[in-house]
Amino acid sequence: MLIHWDLEKNDGYRGGTKLKGYIGYDYQLHKKISDYPEFEEDCVIFGLSMLDWFYATKRIRYAMNYYDKGKVFPPCDNWEDGDPINLAPFLIYNDWGKGPTDRPLVEDNKYPHLGIIVYELGDKTHRKCVNLHGYINNAADSHKDIFTNKLIKFKSFQEICFGTKKKDIFTTDLIPEFKIEFDE
Amino acid sequence: MKFKIKEAVVFSNNEYDIEINPDATVGELAKKIYETIPKSFDAYSLGFGKK
Numbered sequence: 358m359l360i361h362w363d364l365e366k367n368d369g370y371r372g373g374t375k376l377k378g379y380i381g382y383d384y385q386l387h388k389k390i391s392d393y394p395e396f397e398e399d400c401v402i403f404g405l406s407m408l409d410w411f412y413a414t415k416r417i418r419y420a421m422n423y424y425d426k427g428k429v430f431p432p433c434d435n436w437e438d439g440d441p442i443n444l445a446p447f448l449i450y451n452d453w454g455k456g457p458t459d460r461p462l463v464e465d466n467k468y469p470h471l472g473i474i475v476y477e478l479g480d481k482t483h484r485k486c487v488n489l490h491g492y493i494n495n496a497a498d499s500h501k502d503i504f505t506n507k508l509i510k511f512k513s514f515q516e517i518c519f520g521t522k523k524k525d526i527f528t529t530d531l532i533p534e535f536k537i538e539f540d541e
Numbered sequence: 542m543k544f545k546i547k548e549a550v551v552f553s554n555n556e557y558d559i560e561i562n563p564d565a566t567v568g569e570l571a572k573k574i575y576e577t578i579p580k581s582f583d584a585y586s587l588g589f590g591k592k
C-alpha cells in the first residue's frame with residue numbers, strides 16, 4: 358500500500374487520485390483495517406494541511422481524542438446533518454472559505470462551540486450534536502428542544518447554560534454532553 | 542503489512558516505510574503514521590484515495 362502525502366493540490370483529486378473519504382470520519386478509527394475492503398494495494402492516504410479546504414471539517418485530531426479514550430467518533434446521530442438551527446456543517450460555518458471570518462457564536466460551529474444533547478425517547482437514547490450557543494438561544498425563546506419540540510425541564514436548561522458558561526474547551530477535549538429531560 | 546509513506550509537504554518531500562498488522566485498527570494506522578512523520582495530530586487531516 359502506498360501512503361502519499363500531497364498538500365499541493367486543492368481539489369477532489371490528489372496526485373491524480375480521487376479522494377474516497379477521510380480517516381476518522383468515513384473510516385472510523387475503532388474499526389479494523391481489514392473491515393474496509395478499500396484498504397488494498399495501491400491505496401493512497403493524503404495528509405491535508407490547514408491550507409486545504411477540507412482540513413477544518415476532517416481534522417484527525419478530533420477523531421483521535423475519542424479513539425484515545427476508547428470511544429466512537431462521531432459521538433452523535435446527526436454529525437452528517439449539521440446543526441439543526443444554523444444549518445451549517447459541524448466544525449465550520451456557512452460560507453466557509455469566503456466572506457468574513459469573524460462570525461457570531463451562534464453561527465460558528467467550531468469544535469469548542471459544540472455540545473452533545475442526550476435525551477431518551479421511548480426505549481432509545483438519542484445523542485444530537487448542536488451549536489450550544491444557538492441551542493440555548495432557541496430554548497430560551499421557545500423553552501422547547503429543537504429536535505423533539507418538547508418543553509425542556511428548567512433544571513436541564515440550567516445545566517446546559519452553566520456548563521456552557523464555565524466550559525473551557527480545547528481541541529484535545531471531548532465534546533461536552535448534556536442529558537436533558539422534558540416536562541410532561 | 543508494509544506501507545510506503547510519501548510526504549509531499551511544502552519544503553519537504555520525504556518517503557517512509559512502515560509495517561503494521563492488517564488486523565490493527567484504523568486508529569493504530571493513524572498513530573503509526575504520526576509516529577513515523579513526527580507531526581502533531583493538529584497538523585493534518587487524512588484523506589483516503591484510490592488510484
